[in-house]
Amino acid sequence: MPSKISLNKPGSYLLLNGDEAVARGAIEAGVKLAASYPGTPSTEILEAIADVAKKFGIHAEWSINEIVALEVAAGSSMAGLRSIVSMKHVGLNVASDAAMTLAYTGVIGGLVIAVCDDPAMHSSQNEQDTRYFSPHSDLPLFDAGNPQEAKDMIVEAFEMSERLELPVIVRLTTRVAHGKGKVKIGAIKSLSRKAAFDKDPKRWVMVPSNSIKRHRVLKQKLRKAKELVNKSKFNLIEDNKKEIGIVGSGIGYYYARSVVDTSMFSWLKLGLVYPFPLELFKKFSANIKKIFVIEELKPYVENQVKYAHPEVLGKQRLGLNEIGEFSPDILKDVFVRLGLSEKLEIRADLELPSRPPVLCPSCPHRAFFYALNSARQFVNCDPKRCVGCVVCEYACSLVKEKTFNPGKSRIKTIRLNPLSNIAVACRVCEDPACIQACPEGALIQSEEKGVIRVDEAKCNGCGWCIESCEYGALTLHSGSGKIIVCDTCDGEPACIKWCPESALSLKGKNKDKIVTGDIGCYTLGFMPPVEALQSCLCMGAGISQAAGMFHAGVEDKVFAVIGDSTFFHAGIPGLLNIAYNQANVCVVILDNRVVAMTGHQPTPGSGINALGEKTKMISIKDITRAVGIEKVEVVDPYDLRGTQKVIRDILDYNGPSVIISERPCPLRVEKGKIREISDECNSCGVCVEAFGCPAISINANLAEIDPTLCYGCGVCEQVCPFDVIRSKEQ
Amino acid sequence: MKLDIVFAGVGGQGIVVASDIFCEAALLDGWDVAKAEVHGMAQRGGSIVAHVRIGDNVQAPLIEKGKADMILGFEMLETARTLSMLSKNGTVLVNTKYISPSTYFDTSKKSLTSEKLFMMLQENAKRLFTVDGQSIAVKLGNLRVVNTVLLGAFSTLLEDSIQIESLKKAISDRLKDKHVAVNLKAFQFGREQVVLS
Numbered sequence: 001m002p003s004k005i006s007l008n009k010p011g012s013y014l015l016l017n018g019d020e021a022v023a024r025g026a027i028e029a030g031v032k033l034a035a036s037y038p039g040t041p042s043t044e045i046l047e048a049i050a051d052v053a054k055k056f057g058i059h060a061e062w063s064i065n066e067i068v069a070l071e072v073a074a075g076s077s078m079a080g081l082r083s084i085v086s087m088k089h090v091g092l093n094v095a096s097d098a099a100m101t102l103a104y105t106g107v108i109g110g111l112v113i114a115v116c117d118d119p120a121m122h123s124s125q126n127e128q129d130t131r132y133f134s135p136h137s138d139l140p141l142f143d144a145g146n147p148q149e150a151k152d153m154i155v156e157a158f159e160m161s162e163r164l165e166l167p168v169i170v171r172l173t174t175r176v177a178h179g180k181g182k183v184k185i186g187a188i189k190s191l192s193r194k195a196a197f198d199k200d201p202k203r204w205v206m207v208p209s210n211s212i213k214r215h216r217v218l219k220q221k222l223r224k225a226k227e228l229v230n231k232s233k234f235n236l237i238e239d240n241k242k243e244i245g246i247v248g249s250g251i252g253y254y255y256a257r258s259v260v261d262t263s264m265f266s267w268l269k270l271g272l273v274y275p276f277p278l279e280l281f282k283k284f285s286a287n288i289k290k291i292f293v294i295e296e297l298k299p300y301v302e303n304q305v306k307y308a309h310p311e312v313l314g315k316q317r318l319g320l321n322e323i324g325e326f327s328p329d330i331l332k333d334v335f336v337r338l339g340l341s342e343k344l345e346i347r348a349d350l351e352l353p354s355r356p357p358v359l360c361p362s363c364p365h366r367a368f369f370y371a372l373n374s375a376r377q378f379v380n381c382d383p384k385r386c387v388g389c390v391v392c393e394y395a396c397s398l399v400k401e402k403t404f405n406p407g408k409s410r411i412k413t414i415r416l417n418p419l420s421n422i423a424v425a426c427r428v429c430e431d432p433a434c435i436q437a438c439p440e441g442a443l444i445q446s447e448e449k450g451v452i453r454v455d456e457a458k459c460n461g462c463g464w465c466i467e468s469c470e471y472g473a474l475t476l477h478s479g480s481g482k483i484i485v486c487d488t489c490d491g492e493p494a495c496i497k498w499c500p501e502s503a504l505s506l507k508g509k510n511k512d513k514i515v516t517g518d519i520g521c522y523t524l525g526f527m528p529p530v531e532a533l534q535s536c537l538c539m540g541a542g543i544s545q546a547a548g549m550f551h552a553g554v555e556d557k558v559f560a561v562i563g564d565s566t567f568f569h570a571g572i573p574g575l576l577n578i579a580y581n582q583a584n585v586c587v588v589i590l591d592n593r594v595v596a597m598t599g600h601q602p603t604p605g606s607g608i609n610a611l612g613e614k615t616k617m618i619s620i621k622d623i624t625r626a627v628g629i630e631k632v633e634v635v636d637p638y639d640l641r642g643t644q645k646v647i648r649d650i651l652d653y654n655g656p657s658v659i660i661s662e663r664p665c666p667l668r669v670e671k672g673k674i675r676e677i678s679d680e681c682n683s684c685g686v687c688v689e690a691f692g693c694p695a696i697s698i699n700a701n702l703a704e705i706d707p708t709l710c711y712g713c714g715v716c717e718q719v720c721p722f723d724v725i726r727s728k729e730q
Numbered sequence: 731m732k733l734d735i736v737f738a739g740v741g742g743q744g745i746v747v748a749s750d751i752f753c754e755a756a757l758l759d760g761w762d763v764a765k766a767e768v769h770g771m772a773q774r775g776g777s778i779v780a781h782v783r784i785g786d787n788v789q790a791p792l793i794e795k796g797k798a799d800m801i802l803g804f805e806m807l808e809t810a811r812t813l814s815m816l817s818k819n820g821t822v823l824v825n826t827k828y829i830s831p832s833t834y835f836d837t838s839k840k841s842l843t844s845e846k847l848f849m850m851l852q853e854n855a856k857r858l859f860t861v862d863g864q865s866i867a868v869k870l871g872n873l874r875v876v877n878t879v880l881l882g883a884f885s886t887l888l889e890d891s892i893q894i895e896s897l898k899k900a901i902s903d904r905l906k907d908k909h910v911a912v913n914l915k916a917f918q919f920g921r922e923q924v925v926l927s
Binding site (some may be wrong): 148175178180181214251254255257258259304327328329332336343344346347348349350352353354355356357358360361411667694697699706708709 | 740742750753754755762763764766767771775776777782788789790792793794796797801807808810811813814817818829830831842850854864873891
């Protein structure tokens with residue numbers, strides 16, 4: 001199917017979301033270069049342009065991050081071509097170093113920065129208002145309220161950018177970017193410019209003596225821009241000769257119009273909001289008694305007009321919030337409160353369990369987190385099932401001592417028949433009392449697994465440790481008279497396999513480590529039941545936060561998890577820094593070969609570019625080595641045991657290290673063999689309560705796998721302590 | 731004319747594609763159209779709601795609470811969650827499928843069943859239609875066509891405003907060629923097997 005945004009029939013209508021409309025606007029304006037880094041809700045802008053890039057001779061690329069994208073676009077614009085760069089609001093923070101000084105140098109070919117804000121944070125870490133970037137940088141800004149405006153503003157922004165020789169920002173919000181609407185399309189401009197760079201050091205070399213002059217030039221350009229904003233077709237008065245005038249920007253303005261009888265008010269729609277069209281506002285408000293200002297997030301428009309009219313009702317007096325997004329309901333309430341609209345009876349929301357966002361079935365991140373959480377494990381017994389049969393003791397003695405002799409078992413059954421029975425094995429405590437109690441220094445806790453090791457040469461069988469253990473988990477060997485203690489048989493204890501009542505299972509612990517994170521699908525690993533990571537600040541932050549914690553002197557081992565795309569975006573400097581400053585931190589790079597959260601864009605590690613063509617495949621392992629990390633391990637997270645082994649090894653390692661966890665996002669590859677659970681399931685709950693795969697649920701005391709949700713990774717098979725999960729017969 | 735429709739379900743059920751197809755069909759029939767959807771943080775398994783508004787002149791894509799004319803539910807819990815959107819005389823068409831959220835350890839909410847959800851829907855909707863999208867999809871040998879089954883069922887309630895041929899054309903335009911035939915079949919099955927409860 002050819003992309004609809006390339007349609008060359010001016011005047012016809014297309015159904016486009018705001019992002020696609022931006023792409024269409026750029027094509028109509030004759031753009032020749034587009035660069036971006038994926039980020040919800042801006043991602044589809046570059047995707048839509050990339051779809052038609054060949055047809056229109058456009059270079060479209062996923063850049064490594066937003067500042068690189070802006071610099072690439074700046075270069076192309078310096079060479080005279082029209083260029084667009086797109087990003088989400090927080091991406092502009094990354095790009096702002098370039099943007100602030102690009103305002104001084106200005107541009108030659110039109111340069112438009114499309115920025116998508118996310119009020120209510122549907123998929124972001126903050127809800128900053130990009131309109132305030134303009135007073136900060138002096139870059140003109142359009143604020144789009146629907147896809148049609150987004151398309152038209154982009155075309156106009158290119159014209160303005162070239163007229164003023166200044167980058168121009170077009171701002172969308174989530175509901176505009178991901179909302180669809182009917183868009184009337186215009187003609188596609190074909191510009192045949194030859195790229196050439198005019199070497200004018202006074203303009204392009206921003207050293208103080210040149211910058212001061214360019215700062216003056218910027219102010220001159222702004223004066224020129226002020227004349228344009230008061231005449232712009234995007235700043236529109238609808239004068240209904242009423243006492244109340246409503247001024248708005250963005251989609252909030254249209255919500256207001258959708259909940260009232262529009263003929264009751266006069267209206268001023270502001271689309272080009274920086275520089276602010278104050279003259280136009282004065283003209284509009286001259287014969288109006290009260291002004292209502294309707295705008296999401298910060299009171300930007302309100303602050304511009306509050307001294308220009310005696311009766312301006314803004315955030316506070318209308319009872320509108322600076323936090324979150326607007327909805328028709330919120331605005332309806334405002335008009336009802338003021339007696340300007342009738343209240344509608346509505347049903348109350350029902351009380352229902354929530355459905356929070358979760359890691360998908362088969363997600364390799366879940367598998368890795370499970371391995372991380374359970375790298376230190378112990379044998380746990382369910383007293384409700386245990387019948388005190390001592391089969392576990394026989395199993396243990398057979399495996400460890402080649403004899404059926406409960407006196408040589410590392411697990412002990414305590415029978416209080418018929419009240420209760422329980423089997424006890426070492427709980428791998430954090431700060432074991434047994435070690436403190438031993439007068440001979442014969443007990444040591446292994447760093448990797450946490451299991452207690454006995455130095456038989458030192459142990460004299462005094463039994464102080466037995467006294468000190470509140471679980472009663474240590475025993476004297478009936479032959480040697482020395483202490484014996486459970487070592488979990490390297491993750492596959494025989495006692496669990498042998499237990500006829502399925503009372504034993506391996507329980508994990510995650511209290512001996514700190515895990516920092518950042519932005520990506522894996523951030524969802526903070527949610528129960530996975531609960532594997534404890535921080536998310538911004539792209540790449542986890543690595544350096546982990547370093548800071550180490551240097552501050554925290555006792556626990558610090559891990560930092562980061563996705564492959566985020567690593568390329570912002571992780572490399574942090575990793576180099578931990579190598580240089582020798583932080584005992586393990587950086588886990590969760591490499592699924594794709595930017596999954598934003599909808600599967602290629603990464604430098606995928607060997608595919610934005611157009612879907614083959615390109616140089618960048619090796620993460622080579623980068624980690626090159627920045628000076630000596631300990632680098634690669635694991636397949638679907639192999640739980642192998643992954644746990646490496647994690648235990650790293651827990652023991654002292655120094656900067658990296659684990660690369662390699663497994664493609666399951667949504668991008670063929671499904672594996674669907675799994676099913678046999679009716680031998682005893683509903684122990686590990687697959688649901690500890691592993692947390694959303695394809696598994698427990699109904700009528702049996703765990704069940706929904707075949708439409710299962711992707712067939714088979715990790716649950718390794719998680720199940722009772723081997724009742726297997727491949728489904730096809 | 732004004733028609734406000736809420737599409738509700740779970741990520742991965744094809745709600746984005748189904749609501750796109752519906753909007754394209756409305757555009758073919760000459761209506762003004764606006765749609766809002768949020769791509770949440772999760773690729774699969776989270777709540778997904780799309781607001782679709784068609785009419786002579788649509789100002790903004792979000793529907794006011796209590797003003798939705800219809801809900802097209804892909805999953806029963808998510809459909810029940812959006813009931814406060816529905817107008818007093820609103821119609822609900824629901825796929826008889828309940829996907830339990832992964833909140834098993836929240837024992838207070840454990841007792842929710844599809845029967846209970848069905849009762850909630852029946853109490854709140856003026857008219858409630860059901861279709862067993864899952865079974866039809868199994869019969870067609872492709873679990874991913876549930877969304878076109880539902881569109882087919884839904885189309886029987888809309889014959890005044892959206893033409894069947896427009897919906898079929900929108901399906902053919904939106905989907906890859908190799909998937910069109912099975913989806914058109916699913917659409918037809920949906921039309922035939924919708925039940926008024």
